[in-house]
Each structure stands twice: as C-alpha cells, then as structure tokens.
Amino acid sequence: MGDAQIIPLGTRGKPGRGRRQTASSAARSLVDRGGDSAKDAAHAEVRADRADATERRGIPAADLLDAVAGGAREVLGANWERRLAEWVALLRRRLAGDYQVDEFGFDPELTARLGLAIARPLAEKWFRIEVRGAENIPSEDGVLLVANHSGTVPVDAIMTSLVVHDHAARHLRMLAADLVFTLPFVSEVARKGGATLACSEDAERLLRQGELVGVWPEGFKGIGKPYSERYKLQRFGRGGFVSAAMRTGVPIVPCSIVGAEEIYPMVGNVPALARLLGVPYIPITPFFPLLGPLGLVPLPSKWIIEFGEPIRTDAYAQDAADDPMLVFNVTDQVRETIQQTLYNLLVERRAVFF
Incomplete structure (x- = not known):
C-alpha cells in the first residue's frame, strides 16, 4: 500500500489531462438529444441579460427629453417652445432671402x-x-x-x-x-x-x-x-x-x-509689430499675451x-x-x-x- 501509485481521477493516468476545457466523449454521451434546445434557450437568456444591462447603462428616452426641455427653458425662458418656433421661422425666412437691409447694409x-x-x-x-x-x-x-x-x-x-x-x-x-x-x-x-x-x-x-x-x-x-x-x-x-x-x-x-x-488694462504696446501688421497698436495687458487666449476674456x-x-x-x-x-x-x-x-x-x- 505504501508503494502504491496515485493516479488522479479523470485523467486516465496521464498528468495534466484534467485541465481540458472541452467535455470528454463520455461526458457528451450523457447529454440527451434535447440538449440543443436547452443550449439555444441558454444563449437567448444571455442575450436578453446583455440587452437589459445595455438599457440600464443608457439614458432613458423620457429622461433625455426632460433634460433637453429643461435646458431649453434655462436658455430661452419659460416660453421656450414659442421662442424656438420663432427662431425656426426666422431661419426659414432668411434662408429663403425674405429679409431687408438698407443702403448701408444694415440688417x-x-x-x-x-x-x-x-x-x-x-x-x-x-x-x-x-x-x-x-x-x-x-x-x-x-x-x-x-x-x-x-x-x-x-x-x-x-x-x-x-x-x-x-x-x-x-x-x-x-x-x-x-x-x-x-x-x-x-x-x-x-x-x-x-x-x-x-x-x-x-x-x-x-x-x-x-x-x-x-x-x-x-x-x-x-x-x-x-x-x-x-x-x-x-x-x-x-x-x-x-x-x-x-x-x-x-x-x-x-x-x-x-x-x-x-x-483690458493696457500696460504696454508693441509698436514695431503693430506697424508690421498695419494696426494702430498691439496691446499688452496683465493677462495678454501671458495667458494666451484666456487673456482675451x-x-x-x-x-x-x-x-x-x-x-x-x-x-x-x-x-x-x-x-x-x-x-x-x-x-x-x-x-x-x-x-x-x-x-x-x-x-x-x-x-x-x-
């Protein structure tokens, strides 16, 4: 007994075979003919679970519409529907050329x-x-x-x-x-x-x-x-x-x-660059050009x-x-x-x- 060889179950005496990912022929033979239907049902259930998870991750359409309406009320006011309709009408008329300017080009x-x-x-x-x-x-x-x-x-x-x-x-x-x-x-x-x-x-x-x-x-x-x-x-x-x-x-x-x-507190000027660009002056302020575009605020x-x-x-x-x-x-x-x-x-x- 002390010298008996230990053989792992399910490996038929061959080390490492117990890690195989696919079922053996003996195991597959135990599955009845109705196994294909069960597999299809399982796949359908997985797809349904994935669809539910995707829907939960997205924004419901009703919530999205509420958010858009809230933003419109914030920007255009309480009567945002009427104002939006006026803007659409204005855009339609201008695209059709239905507007007037005077002799100086004033619109x-x-x-x-x-x-x-x-x-x-x-x-x-x-x-x-x-x-x-x-x-x-x-x-x-x-x-x-x-x-x-x-x-x-x-x-x-x-x-x-x-x-x-x-x-x-x-x-x-x-x-x-x-x-x-x-x-x-x-x-x-x-x-x-x-x-x-x-x-x-x-x-x-x-x-x-x-x-x-x-x-x-x-x-x-x-x-x-x-x-x-x-x-x-x-x-x-x-x-x-x-x-x-x-x-x-x-x-x-x-x-x-x-x-x-x-x-824009003007603390300096660059006259040479101004002459090169053909402008009256190039201003230097406490924030421009030091902060770049932010200095234009x-x-x-x-x-x-x-x-x-x-x-x-x-x-x-x-x-x-x-x-x-x-x-x-x-x-x-x-x-x-x-x-x-x-x-x-x-x-x-x-x-x-x-």
Whole structure:
C-alpha cells in the first residue's frame, strides 16, 4: 500500500489531462438529444441579460427629453417652445432671402434677434451695466450721440448700442474707423450691425433720414491709451461730428461711460509689430499675451453709462458749420460735458469690480 501509485481521477493516468476545457466523449454521451434546445434557450437568456444591462447603462428616452426641455427653458425662458418656433421661422425666412437691409447694409432684424441677444448676457451678468439718463435720448428724428472711447477693444460701442436699443427702443447707427471695413468677416458683421464709415457725408445722410447716429471722436487714441491715462479724454479731432449736427440741425447727446477702461488694462504696446501688421497698436495687458487666449476674456468691471441732456444745434445759422471757431467751441463744450460727468461718476463709484 505504501508503494502504491496515485493516479488522479479523470485523467486516465496521464498528468495534466484534467485541465481540458472541452467535455470528454463520455461526458457528451450523457447529454440527451434535447440538449440543443436547452443550449439555444441558454444563449437567448444571455442575450436578453446583455440587452437589459445595455438599457440600464443608457439614458432613458423620457429622461433625455426632460433634460433637453429643461435646458431649453434655462436658455430661452419659460416660453421656450414659442421662442424656438420663432427662431425656426426666422431661419426659414432668411434662408429663403425674405429679409431687408438698407443702403448701408444694415440688417435690423438680424441685429436685434442675434447680435444684441448675444451681447445682452454680457451686459447684464458680466458688466452689470447701470443706465442713467436714457430719457434724454429723443424717441424720434435725427440725433447725434457722442461718447468717450476706451477699453483697448471697442466693446463699449457694442454695449452702448445694446443700451440704446433696450432703453430708448432705437437702433444706434455707429460711425466706425476705416480699419473696421478692411478686416475680413468683421467688416460684414459691422455693416449688418448698423455701422458705416466715419465720414461727414454718411453721418449727414443718416441724420437727415432721422437715424440715431453714434460717434466716438477719440478714435484709436481713446481705446489705445495706456491704463495710466484712464478716463482722461483725448483730442476730439477737428469737430467733424459737430459740423454734421449743425448742417442737419439735430441735437447732440453726450454719453459718458465708466467701467470700460478696466476690462483690458493696457500696460504696454508693441509698436514695431503693430506697424508690421498695419494696426494702430498691439496691446499688452496683465493677462495678454501671458495667458494666451484666456487673456482675451474681459475683466468683469462694473459699468455706468449716463446720457446727458441734449445740446441743441438748430438755433445756429445755416452757415454756422463753416465757422471753425464756432465748431471748435461747440466741440469743446461736448468734450467738457463728458469729461466732467466721468469725474463725477468716478467719485460716486465705490469699487471697480463691485
């Protein structure tokens, strides 16, 4: 007994055969003829279990629809179905060419429904713009609105256009620099948004048509000035905007904007690169170009936009626009009005970002 050889069961005396993965012929012979049906049933059960598991891992259709509806309510408001239908109708009409633009390329429908709609959350949530004196904007006829310019990037023009539309129910026809109309895509967007070339001829034509025209006389000197000179108005040019107002007899509404100076604090410039690219300046801010594209996000400064009382020009003689001294005096009056208002607003402002 002590010398007996131990043979593992089921291996027929051959080591390692007990690890085979398939059944032996003897085992297979024990399965009856109905085994194929049992195997098919087992496979079907496995497939059903896998389908159930896949369905459990996915999002039910009802939950997905609820999520989409919730997102639509968050973005479009409680009446999101009606607004979505309006957007679809708008898209259908525009694809069919059923819309109008004026002789300057202005598209009021696209501006109100898309352009200003995109800018509105930025004005309300990011800059938290406080509007004062909107009642000083005449509700009809030609008006010339004159504002200070700042911010490195002309965001203040877009915000002013939005404020005028929402508080005075009028479109602001902006007079833009030549550079705007030489840039691809930007030129088309500017035209669609109501901008036109900053020249006396276009300004006078719009004013005679009863439009509200906006001008920023500081130009690139205003938006491109260093942060150390913030809220110090630059030269207002030769007073061409005053001449246009006098020739058409429209009032001038001074507009003072506080808050735009801080969105991109300009601490430096790269003039050599600017000349190479054909632009007025290449700004350096505390975050650009150091942080790359992230540095292009404007800082959330608190804005105040105040519209002053209109300055009448219809009392002047017909040839008043040809008197350089008179034009200079009126220009200086508008400039000083805006400058003093800026100082007063800065005194009232408690903090830049709150």
